[in-house]
Amino acid sequence: MKKGLKLFVAVLSINLFYTCSVKQNDSIDPLPSWNEGKSKQSIIDFVNDVSNENSPNYIKPEDRIATFDNDGTLWSEQPYYFQLQFALDRVKVLAPEHHEWNDDPLFKAVLENDIKTVLSFGEHGLLELVMNTHSGMTTEEFSQIVKEWINTARHPKTNKLYKEMVYQPMLELLDYLRANGFKTYIVSGGGIDFMRPWTEEVYGIPAEQVIGSSGKVKFEMREGQPILVKLPELNFIDDKEGKPVGIHQFIGKRPIAAFGNSDGDLQMLQWTAAGEGERFCLIVHHTDAKREWAYDRISHIGKLDIALDEAIEKGWTIVDMKNDWEKIYP
Amino acid sequence: MKKGLKLFVAVLSINLFYTCSVKQNDSIDPLPSWNEGKSKQSIIDFVNDVSNENSPNYIKPEDRIATFDNDGTLWSEQPYYFQLQFALDRVKVLAPEHHEWNDDPLFKAVLENDIKTVLSFGEHGLLELVMNTHSGMTTEEFSQIVKEWINTARHPKTNKLYKEMVYQPMLELLDYLRANGFKTYIVSGGGIDFMRPWTEEVYGIPAEQVIGSSGKVKFEMREGQPILVKLPELNFIDDKEGKPVGIHQFIGKRPIAAFGNSDGDLQMLQWTAAGEGERFCLIVHHTDAKREWAYDRISHIGKLDIALDEAIEKGWTIVDMKNDWEKIYP
Numbered sequence: 001m002k003k004g005l006k007l008f009v010a011v012l013s014i015n016l017f018y019t020c021s022v023k024q025n026d027s028i029d030p031l032p033s034w035n036e037g038k039s040k041q042s043i044i045d046f047v048n049d050v051s052n053e054n055s056p057n058y059i060k061p062e063d064r065i066a067t068f069d070n071d072g073t074l075w076s077e078q079p080y081y082f083q084l085q086f087a088l089d090r091v092k093v094l095a096p097e098h099h100e101w102n103d104d105p106l107f108k109a110v111l112e113n114d115i116k117t118v119l120s121f122g123e124h125g126l127l128e129l130v131m132n133t134h135s136g137m138t139t140e141e142f143s144q145i146v147k148e149w150i151n152t153a154r155h156p157k158t159n160k161l162y163k164e165m166v167y168q169p170m171l172e173l174l175d176y177l178r179a180n181g182f183k184t185y186i187v188s189g190g191g192i193d194f195m196r197p198w199t200e201e202v203y204g205i206p207a208e209q210v211i212g213s214s215g216k217v218k219f220e221m222r223e224g225q226p227i228l229v230k231l232p233e234l235n236f237i238d239d240k241e242g243k244p245v246g247i248h249q250f251i252g253k254r255p256i257a258a259f260g261n262s263d264g265d266l267q268m269l270q271w272t273a274a275g276e277g278e279r280f281c282l283i284v285h286h287t288d289a290k291r292e293w294a295y296d297r298i299s300h301i302g303k304l305d306i307a308l309d310e311a312i313e314k315g316w317t318i319v320d321m322k323n324d325w326e327k328i329y330p
Numbered sequence: 331m332k333k334g335l336k337l338f339v340a341v342l343s344i345n346l347f348y349t350c351s352v353k354q355n356d357s358i359d360p361l362p363s364w365n366e367g368k369s370k371q372s373i374i375d376f377v378n379d380v381s382n383e384n385s386p387n388y389i390k391p392e393d394r395i396a397t398f399d400n401d402g403t404l405w406s407e408q409p410y411y412f413q414l415q416f417a418l419d420r421v422k423v424l425a426p427e428h429h430e431w432n433d434d435p436l437f438k439a440v441l442e443n444d445i446k447t448v449l450s451f452g453e454h455g456l457l458e459l460v461m462n463t464h465s466g467m468t469t470e471e472f473s474q475i476v477k478e479w480i481n482t483a484r485h486p487k488t489n490k491l492y493k494e495m496v497y498q499p500m501l502e503l504l505d506y507l508r509a510n511g512f513k514t515y516i517v518s519g520g521g522i523d524f525m526r527p528w529t530e531e532v533y534g535i536p537a538e539q540v541i542g543s544s545g546k547v548k549f550e551m552r553e554g555q556p557i558l559v560k561l562p563e564l565n566f567i568d569d570k571e572g573k574p575v576g577i578h579q580f581i582g583k584r585p586i587a588a589f590g591n592s593d594g595d596l597q598m599l600q601w602t603a604a605g606e607g608e609r610f611c612l613i614v615h616h617t618d619a620k621r622e623w624a625y626d627r628i629s630h631i632g633k634l635d636i637a638l639d640e641a642i643e644k645g646w647t648i649v650d651m652k653n654d655w656e657k658i659y660p
Contacts, residue, residue, distance in 0.1 A: 208583065
């Protein structure tokens with residue numbers, strides 16, 4: 001008898017203990033790398049508001065779509081987009097098979113590490129480099145090439161792997177949103193096939209929740225096997241007006257929260273803000289010259305000008321990296 | 331003391347009872363509208379195999395991607411695609427604003443209910459009807475128009491709502507796959523904006539898991555509000571070679587199971603079958619002239635010819651609707 005009672009009490013205690021632990025976990029700071037302040041509080045207030053069934057602003061989990069720009073919002077983008085570095089590295093690998101590149105001023109500049117000349121070719125030049133290095137192989141071969149690069153290539157300034165130059169506060173934010181029923185998406189001007197091989201590991205975002213720019217792809221049979229070949233032809237630019245278009249095409253729902261850092265994200269933020277009910281828009285402002293980079297209105301990469309004005313006017317959350325983030329990289 | 335023991339035993343009993351009930355539920359037939367036979371067994375064997383952690387063919391849940399064609403695979407498609415009926419209905423609604431249609435032989439035929447003439451214009455004619463009736467409004471206005479139609483329009487033969495002409499055995503299959511960790515997608519030649527407003531309600535498939543053909547969409551500001559306008563311009567045809575391309579673009583992973591009914595699904599099936607590890611391909615063969623329609627090699631809608639040969643050759647599951655399905659519609 002006594003034994004029975006003891007067991008019963010033991011079971012009860014374990015249950016109580018478990019309940020209490022769970023309760024305690026609730027009060028652990030979900031955003032430890034965010035300093036206390038308006039930015040952090042605005043995030044927490046929004047999440048609590050839309051996920052509380054008793055709130056007038058409650059939003060069902062299936063509609064809790066959050067979209068994130070990548071370059072400059074989830075990882076660094078200076079001194080130039082990391083995908084450009086990937087393209088430059090690929091030009092060097094492929095050069096022995098392309099003797100004609102020695103007579104091309106753009107490719108010659110790449111091979112001579114003359115990045116200033118490369119950048120002087122503007123967007124058109126970058127696109128040409130990307131098209132030439134991101135095509136001519138199957139989608140699976142390309143995925144393998146990206147995986148090798150992302151696991152070995154290092155940033156010249158920090159000597160970190162590029163995939164280590166992701167923002168710790170944003171990783172916590174992604175986790176926090178998902179823990180509260182949000183579906184997190186990347187909506188980036190960067191290449192969709194360049195991001196997908198590593199976003200699951202680095203951000204916890206699976207391939208099917210990555211939207212980006214893309215080249216055309218062709219289905220064909222090779223030696224009896226179906227393959228998808230990447231063509232040197234533009235399919236879709238997921239930037240500026242393209243972001244809401246991409247969101248409509250891939251998700252078919254309007255986000256309730258959007259996160260960006262540059263004028264290229266403005267239309268995504270506008271589209272998100274204009275939805276009915278509670279909405280959240282956030283801009284990462286690069287203000288930390290010491291731990292990262294400081295740039296905005298006149299930067300060639302990640303220019304933040306009209307979107308900054310609109311964010312101030314509309315009261316969107318503007319993250320001051322220097323003061324709001326206790327830590328930059330993991 | 332006695333009381334304590336009783337309570338303990340009671341708790342234990344409840345636990346045991348609960349465990350047993352769950353076990354019993356496991357043995358409930360997950361596919362009650364499928365008659366016993368090879369087709370049903372092949373589905374169950376595949377699902378058990380890939381979801382059993384001890385199986386050499388085990389596949390992680392995040393890779394359990396299943397893609398379904400829509401017309402003729404999840405719902406009926408005779409005497410012609412239901413989306414065409416939607417377009418015809420829209421022509422009639424919009425005709426008062428388009429007097430020029432009276433001088434156009436295609437539109438005139440629609441207004442005179444001369445479906446034979448309409449179909450004689452072939453794919454080009456259908457595309458023109460779709461482009462003219464699926465553009466000129468915002469994406470949200472179009473979604474509303476589709477919702478109204480799908481909840482009121484009835485099929486001339488069965489007098490059912492079109493959304494009631496979905497296949498009960500396939501609904502069970504979708505549920506069964508999802509209960510086993512699969513993510514179910516639609517990959518249809520039909521319009522993505524035509525399907526998304528109702529796939530969640532009818533199939534349990536959310537908008538972001540619907541892939542289809544699309545027209546171009548344009549972002550613009552109207553009276554200070556951002557909108558997406560549907561343009562009368564083709565963006566993507568999600569049929570034949572387009573299906574693996576669409577899968578790559580939207581999901582970025584190769585399916586492990588694919589379900590179709592016509593030659594338009596062949597490339598999706600080939601792409602799925604060619605992946606490493608256990609794969610499952612299924613074709614719905616329309617053999618039931620009494621309860622549905624019987625058609626295959628010479629049909630103008632849902633032609634199943636070379637895909638049927640390949641299915642036989644490769645040993646894919648071929649569903650004989652007449653004999654394999656105990657029931658057609660819910």
